[in-house]
Amino acid sequence: MTPMNNEEYLLKLQFSDELKELEAAKKASGLNFEQLAEKIGVNKVWLASAFKGQQWVPEEYCIKIAKTLGISSEKTVFLNNHPYKGNTDPILYRLHEVLDTYGPAIKDIIHEQGGNAIMSAIDFGLDVDVIEDAEGNHRVIIKFDGKLLPYAKKGKYPW
Incomplete structure (x- = not known):
């Protein structure tokens, strides 16, 4: 098996479990991206991109996402890391x-x-x-x- 290069490692593995949990929490909430974005005061496309690990999310919005989804802010704090975008x-x-x-x-x-x-x-x-x-x-x-x-x-x- 060919070892993963740095970009593949970062894109496929960094926060992949956390992103899956976040997506599951969104699904469980019954909210779509437009509704969730409206509740926390952001753009829906930006928010969807953040849920794919492609946006830096200010801490205040990490907290708002967690509160709106009814999950611990510990489950969203990873979004405050600057993502690797290849x-x-x-x-x-x-x-x-x-x-x-x-x-x-x-x-x-x-x-x-x-x-x-x-x-x-x-x-x-x-x-x-x-x-x-x-x-x-x-x-x-x-x-x-x-x-x-x-x-x-x-x-x-x-x-």
């Missing part, structure tokens, strides 16, 4: 967009400054910070620090 996750999507947009330029600069080489993803460091700039805006700073690896020249050129 490549549709806004942060992951933007990181892909950055590499798609700037990747060729980064590659050219690595070759200009480092020669015929690549950046290691094994001998590698990564840091992320959120800072406030002079105008009061919050900025994300991502630093990749990979060892420069020249291409091997084994065998007869061109190899």
Whole structure:
């Protein structure tokens, strides 16, 4: 059997039991998503997405969902975790967009400054910070620090 990759693990296993229990509580209540959403003051599509584990739910709404369904708030608190959304996750999507947009330029600069080489993803460091700039805006700073690896020249050129 092929082992699950990280995305499959997170999507299939993270909170799957809790989501099933939540769906069962909704079914037992006799409420549809529109009715439940109206009672707690949210959009029905957003709520249905939350019941699929695809939305971050503020704690106050976790409590409202539990109260409306007549279950313990311990049964809904897991919804307050930020979900993993695969490549549709806004942060992951933007990181892909950055590499798609700037990747060729980064590659050219690595070759200009480092020669015929690549950046290691094994001998590698990564840091992320959120800072406030002079105008009061919050900025994300991502630093990749990979060892420069020249291409091997084994065998007869061109190899």
